Amino acid sequence: xxxxxxxxxxxxxxxxxxxxxxxxxxxxxxxxxxxxxxxxxxxxxxxxxxxxxxxxxxxxxxxxxxxxxxxxxxxxxxxxxxxxxxxxxxxxxxxxxxxxxxxxxxxxxxxxxxxxxxxxxxxxxxxxxxxxxxxxxxxxxxxxxxxxxxxxxxxxxxxxxxxxxxxxxxxxxxxxxxxxxxxxxxxxxxxxxxxxxxxxxxxxxxxxxxxxxxxxxxxxxxxxxxxxxxxxxxxxxxxxxxxxxxxxxxxxxxxxxxxxxxxxxxxxxxxxxxxxxxxxxxxxxxxxxxxxxxxxxxxxxxxxxxxxxxxxxxxxxxxxxxxxxxxxxxxxxxxxxxxxxxxxxxxxxxxx
Amino acid sequence: xxxxxxxxxxxxxxxxxxxxxxxxxxxxxxxxxxxxxxxxxxxxxxxxxxxxxxxxxxxxxxxxxxxxxxxxxxxxxxxxxxxxxxxxxxxxxxxxxxxxxxxxxxxxxxxxxxxxxxxxxxxxxxxxxxxxxxxxxxxxxxxxxxxxxxxxxxxxxxxxxxxxxxxxxxxxxxxxxxxxxxxxxxxxxxxxxxxxxxxxxxxxxxxxxxxxxxxxxxxxxxxxxxxxxxxxxxxxxxxxxxxxxxxxxxxxxxxxxxxxxxxxxxxxxxxxxxxxxxxxxxxxxxx
Numbered sequence: 173x174x175x176x177x178x179x180x181x182x183x184x185x186x187x188x189x190x191x192x193x194x195x196x197x198x199x200x201x202x203x204x205x206x207x208x209x210x211x212x213x214x215x216x217x218x219x220x221x222x223x224x225x226x227x228x229x230x231x232x233x234x235x236x237x238x239x240x241x242x243x244x245x246x247x248x249x250x251x252x253x254x255x256x257x258x259x260x261x262x263x264x265x266x267x268x269x270x271x272x273x274x275x276x277x278x279x280x281x282x283x284x285x286x287x288x289x290x291x292x293x294x295x296x297x298x299x300x301x302x303x304x305x306x307x308x309x310x311x312x313x314x315x316x317x318x319x320x321x322x323x324x325x326x327x328x329x330x331x332x333x334x335x336x337x338x339x340x341x342x343x344x345x346x347x348x349x350x351x352x353x354x355x356x357x358x359x360x361x362x363x364x365x366x367x368x369x370x371x372x373x374x375x376x377x378x379x380x381x382x383x384x385x386x387x388x389x390x391x392x393x394x395x396x397x398x399x400x401x402x403x404x405x406x407x408x409x410x411x412x413x414x415x416x417x418x419x420x421x422x423x424x425x426x427x428x429x430x431x432x433x434x435x436x437x438x439x440x441x442x443x444x445x446x447x448x449x450x451x452x453x454x455x456x457x458x459x460x461x462x463x464x465x466x467x468x469x470x471x472x473x474x475x476x477x478x479x480x481x482x483x484x485x486x487x488x489x490x491x492x493x494x495x496x497x498x499x500x501x502x503x504x505x506x507x508x509x510x511x512x513x514x515x516x517x518x519x520x521x522x523x524x
Numbered sequence: 525x526x527x528x529x530x531x532x533x534x535x536x537x538x539x540x541x542x543x544x545x546x547x548x549x550x551x552x553x554x555x556x557x558x559x560x561x562x563x564x565x566x567x568x569x570x571x572x573x574x575x576x577x578x579x580x581x582x583x584x585x586x587x588x589x590x591x592x593x594x595x596x597x598x599x600x601x602x603x604x605x606x607x608x609x610x611x612x613x614x615x616x617x618x619x620x621x622x623x624x625x626x627x628x629x630x631x632x633x634x635x636x637x638x639x640x641x642x643x644x645x646x647x648x649x650x651x652x653x654x655x656x657x658x659x660x661x662x663x664x665x666x667x668x669x670x671x672x673x674x675x676x677x678x679x680x681x682x683x684x685x686x687x688x689x690x691x692x693x694x695x696x697x698x699x700x701x702x703x704x705x706x707x708x709x710x711x712x713x714x715x716x717x718x719x720x721x722x723x724x725x726x727x728x729x730x731x732x733x734x735x736x737x738x739x740x741x742x743x744x745x746x747x748x749x750x751x752x753x754x755x756x757x758x759x760x761x762x763x764x765x766x767x768x769x770x771x772x773x774x775x776x777x778x779x780x781x782x783x784x785x786x787x788x789x790x791x792x793x794x795x796x797x798x799x800x801x802x803x804x805x806x807x808x809x810x811x
Contacts, residue, residue: 230616236615236616236619238619283795283798283799286798286799286802287798287802289556289615290552290556290558290615291754291798291802291803293558293615293619294558294747294750294751294754295795295798297747298747298751298791298794298795299795301747301787301791302788302791302792302795305787305788305791306788308784309784432743437623437627440619440620440623441620441623444616444620448616473631473632473634473635474631474635476627476628476630476631477627477628477631477632477635478628479624479627479628480623480624480625480626480627480628480629480631481624481628482624483620483621483623483624483627484606484621484624484625484628487610487617487620487621487624488606488609488610488621491610491617
C-alpha cells in the first residue's frame, strides 16, 4: 500500500474544469455582450484582483494593511506620468504602475514590518496618506484637483483599432473591451499565481508563519524573507491594477486614486464577507458586493448604511465569511490547499 | 517671535487632538480595540449636542452635560451587544465591525442631518482672546487645552486610584487571569467604552464650537487621534496628551513654512517617532 500527499479532491477537479470553461467564456464574451455588461465585469474583475491580493497579505500572510490604496494611487499616477510627461502609449505605461508600487513598497515594508498588529494597520494607513499628500503637490499632474488623459493619447491606444474592426464596435466601446481583457488577464493571472504559491512549500510556510511566527521559525521557515516577498509582490500587482483602473476612467485625482474607502475598506469588506484566508472567499464577496450595489445603489446613502450593518452582522453571525459558513457545513473546497493523506492500492506490489 | 506664537498655537491645537484621542487611548489601552468609528462617533456626539441645544435652547456646555449620559449608555450598549462578541487575538473582526459602524454612522447622519455644515454657537466666547505677554491666545483654544488636561487627569485618577481602575489595568494586562480574580472583562469593557463616550462628548463639544462640522469629517479626526495614541504609547494617558501636542506643533510649524504642508507635517512627525520608537514613547502595557 502506498501513501501519498495530495490536495486534489473531486470537487476541485470539477471546479478546475468549470474555471477553464468560464475563462474561455470570458474571453469570447465581448463578441455578444453589451457594453454595460463589459463595464460591470471590468469593475468586478478589478475589485476581485485587489481583493485576492489583500487576501494574500492579510489572510495568508497575517499582515492587516489598511494602506493598499497607496499602491493603487501610485500605480495610477505612474501610468498618467508615463502618458502625459513622456508621451507613452497608455498600455505600455501600465507596467510603470507595477514599478512605482514596488519602489514605494520597499521603504513602506522597511518601516511597517517593525510594527505589530494594530500599529501595522495604522502605520500603513498614515504612509498612504503621506503619499496622497505628496502626490497632490505634483503640479504637472494636476496637483490636488487631478487631471485627465489627453485626448490624443486615448484616441489611438494600441490594439483599440484592431478590436474595433474585429468586433465592429466604435472606438470608445473597443477601449472598454481592451480594458476588460486586461482585467480578465490580471484576475486570472493573480489567482493562478496565488493558488500555485499556496500549494507549494512556500505556501505551507506562509500559513505556518501566520498561525505562529515562532513555531514556524523553529522548524526552519525564513519568516522575514517570506513576508517581504509576499508584501512586495502584492504591492506591485496592486499598482498595476490601479494603473488599469485609471486607464479605463481616463481621469485621476489624488482623492479618488488614494481613496481609503474604495480601494481598501470595500476590498476588506469583500474579503471578509466572502471568507478570509481562502481563494473562494473574495469571489463570493465581490459578487455579493456587486449584487448589493446594483440592487440598492439608487437608495444613495441608505445603501451604504445597510452595507455597514451587513458587515457588522456577518462578523457577528458568520465570522469566517459566507464561504466559510458553506464549507464548514459541506466540507467542499473548490480550490483546496489542505494536504490530505491518501492510500493507493496499486502501490501494493511495488512496496511488497 | 512668530515661531514662539506658532509653537504655542500648535500646543493648544494639540489639546484638541488629545481630546479626540483620550477615549481612543482608553479603549485601545484596555482591550486593544482598533475603533475605526471613533471619528464618526465624535461627529455623532456633536450632532446630538446640537439637537439638545436646538430643542432646549440651552448653551452648548449644558447641552453636552445632557448628551454625556446618553452617549455613555450608547457606548455601553454597543460594547455589550456587539464589540464584546468580536474581541480576541485576531484584530480583523473588531476592525471590520467598527468599519461597518463607521460607514453606517456616516451615512445615517447624512440622511438625518444632511450634508450641511453645522456649528455649536458659543456666543462671544468664540472670538475672545487673552494677552499672555509675547503671545495672544484665543480663549476657546485655551479652554480646549485645559479640558484636555483635566480629562486626562480625571482618567488617570480613575485608572490608578479606584477599584474600577484596578480592574481596567488588570484586564488590560491579562483578561484571563483578571477573570479568575472575579473581574468580569465583558462588563469592565462596557464601562470603559461608556467612559470613552463621555470623553468623546467633551471632544465633540469643542470640535463643534471651534469649527464647522458635517457627517463626512470623522475619518480625518480618527487618524489624528490614532497618531496621538500611538506616539504616546499603549495605555499611557499622559503620553496621549504629549502625542497630541507633538502632532499639533508639527502641523502649525509645517503650515507656517507652507500652508499646504500642515497635515503632511503632522503625519511625518508621527512616522519619525514610530521609526525611532516602534511602540511609542511611554508604553505602559505590552501587546
